[in-house]
Amino acid sequence: MAEFIHNAWYVGALSHEVAGDALFARRLLDLPILFYRTGAGTPVAMLDRCPHRFAYLSKGRRIGDAMECVYHGLRFGADGQCTRSPYQESPPANAVVRTFPLIERHRMLWIWMGDPPLADPAAIPDHSHMDVAAMRPLIWHVKFAGNWQLGNDNLMELTHLFWLHTGTIGGWKADAGATPGETYSARTDEQGRVQSRTFVPDIERPSVFHNGVPAGVPYDQWNDTEWVAPANMKFTMVARPAGQDGEDASYMVQSHCITPETATTSHYFSGFSRIFDLDGDEADDERFISFFRGIFEREDGPMMADIEAQMGTSDLMALNPVILPRDRGAILVRRLVTRLIAAENNGLQHAA
Amino acid sequence: MAEFIHNAWYVGALSHEVAGDALFARRLLDLPILFYRTGAGTPVAMLDRCPHRFAYLSKGRRIGDAMECVYHGLRFGADGQCTRSPYQESPPANAVVRTFPLIERHRMLWIWMGDPPLADPAAIPDHSHMDVAAMRPLIWHVKFAGNWQLGNDNLMELTHLFWLHTGTIGGWKADAGATPGETYSARTDEQGRVQSRTFVPDIERPSVFHNGVPAGVPYDQWNDTEWVAPANMKFTMVARPAGQDGEDASYMVQSHCITPETATTSHYFSGFSRIFDLDGDEADDERFISFFRGIFEREDGPMMADIEAQMGTSDLMALNPVILPRDRGAILVRRLVTRLIAAENNGLQHAA
């Protein structure tokens, strides 16, 4: 059974990672992908493999918008068609490199690695908060050594903030998950998305985490998570002074998009926009990014590598895990993913 | 077919490795095991894996005698029962960590990783020489990159001392194994142990090895080996001035206990007590340990890694090895191990 859902939009790269004339190579769904921009700035994605002797095209050179293979000089246009074989008048008919639908949206390049006719740009999940310049959007990339579904598990279950991240972003609640007045819900909506909401009244911000809430002031907090298959999550986090209506003290929207690299390693594209701390400079932006990257690299990433090693399978349910009330969102996601992979393996989507 | 015998006592750790409030993690029979001592000093062993999302419990923290998982805060007592889930009044019924029978004896912690009802402490092999303080017992741990049965093979065939260890502990006999007057026997006793005895008359001690025998004085030597399944060996080595009865010039009892780490890597717990050189200090103890560890790390360990690479299987007999007269003990052990693994795989011991 495939480990991946193919008929889906994935973040293949961040817009700024594919820049100028440069070639950018990355493994996605266990295939090597080459990204670059044409002279007109249009991003393209193709299999990073010459169909002649399988050299990486990314080790070749650009000739205008085309790629020339370093091994024997075959040249391929941005559409994957061979435009020149030095050894004959017309290139062989099968000299074609697979290309992939690629849409640039929300500061990310979305790639479709399934059946091209099924690639509907309207199905790209909404992360338009990344387009709001006034909210100073920031975005970055890290990897982790675990199956991509561990990213879903991790991000759909946020009480781990209060245990795994006690020293950084989550240090403020010993009774996390069971605070008086705390509520949690998770459901699958009519579009097949999973929606969860956590409300925690009367909490304080952790001292090392500058989230826009004044230190020492108790506030009420809402965390809404929207999951779109296969592994795209949007967090909307709102905080207001405890027990009051009116202006948000803090408002922040986060993007968490995961793309399989291999069956056991994953890309994690993470970003956020906010309404606070907007008057910093680029050095402040870098500090924000370093802070969040560091948390992932030191806390979440090693945890997922451990879990990958312990599980030895991507089938969580086969291991009969203990299920906690707060796992509801993560379990809904697991079930949907299992169904989507089964459907794809059964060809149901292909028959559509 | 399983590579391991499960229904057996193994050394899981040395007593001094599990000390104070510290957590001690080690892989045994391809499972991650967490050791620690309760406040009362009782050592415990549990699967190093939270049953919720499979984090290593050893990365969590102790709360009294309980372990709290670092990922979501589930808490487990030393008996493996979940005592707290922050998210609900009573922890889920299946929130239980597997624990293992563990007995502290002879400066070692003996773990039983098979069916708990079969765990009879009386079956722990006798290494009581390690309890005789007057014999200044020393014990240490090393690993080797080979299947655990290679440890049996190596230790049940001692003529290799005269070839592999010519520069250290075995440098004294070019005609080893065939000295005039030398005798060797090996047999399986009524308890399923293998007993072997080597007698070598009129030999000298190797110059670099201080074994309690005066340099330059020929002596007679007895080496008795007692093997207890799966891989516990006790050597009793006696030397007397050549041809004389009476006082032992040297008397030494060694423990060699091997526990699989994985199918291809092993733990080797080694120790000894003796009647000579007893008036040293701790630095002398360390010198003794370093000397023996160094021999293993430079001579036996690399040899077993080579053999593991060459064999590519744990089934020695499938490779039609040349069998020498001195292999009798090792072959008896191989046969018993094969029978024990087959019996366990057939469930015969479970039916008992």
Place this chain on the structure above:
Amino acid sequence: MAEFIHNAWYVGALSHEVAGDALFARRLLDLPILFYRTGAGTPVAMLDRCPHRFAYLSKGRRIGDAMECVYHGLRFGADGQCTRSPYQESPPANAVVRTFPLIERHRMLWIWMGDPPLADPAAIPDHSHMDVAAMRPLIWHVKFAGNWQLGNDNLMELTHLFWLHTGTIGGWKADAGATPGETYSARTDEQGRVQSRTFVPDIERPSVFHNGVPAGVPYDQWNDTEWVAPANMKFTMVARPAGQDGEDASYMVQSHCITPETATTSHYFSGFSRIFDLDGDEADDERFISFFRGIFEREDGPMMADIEAQMGTSDLMALNPVILPRDRGAILVRRLVTRLIAAENNGLQHAA
């Protein structure tokens, strides 16, 4: 299906690699092989594995022309027969180390790892140019991280000189493969060898490559390749001033012999003799070797490692590659190799 052809002569080592009393160990066709010379200088090759407990014999020591195992002292003559077991009067009958037919010819040691009765020295491919001292023969060894057939593919298709090696030996023709007047042919001859010829008129030598042709003088060039199974190639390269008959300005014969190390790594023995630049000293020889080794290590080797990673199989045709006119020689070789492996697997050669 086997990855290797066994009934064939392979270069196992270069003559100068097996020198004096030294032991030389190398993995070939996924078996560990020990080479050394007897006191009379005769080179021998045997399985580098004691038949008792599988220690590497190469870690033992020589006793005259015999090898003594470091583990338990078994001694084996150069013919593989056990000459001494310290523990008994006569060594066990099955104490025999496999030896391999080995012929020293053309500064190389040719090993036969198939059925010994089939080993006919007359079948060793002719590389007698390496015996012509007046042509100052040079020879060296490198490895690459790819299946051995990738070496055939690479060396049977020489237009890659003009793409992969543009900075070193091939920098002179942008229209390589399609120069006006250029001709190419490839065919299988009656001995089952593949013969190919490339003729390129009126070209200049690359500036960094001193091939015996004066700089700035256009010349005509013939490259003849003779392939002998499994992976032995001889290149004869001739150049004359463009459009003229008579004396060769340059004449060079190269040896390219590949031997599998494992299914995915290979040995590459490379050498050449020439009629130019003959008055240098040993430092000049070293410069020549370094130049050619460096090209392979920086350009061909990494390409073959990439291709190995991309293909994930040794069966090129299963991947439906694009085939170019210049691939004819390489494809003839692939077909012959497939047939030879199938024949060997079917035992046809054994029945002969």
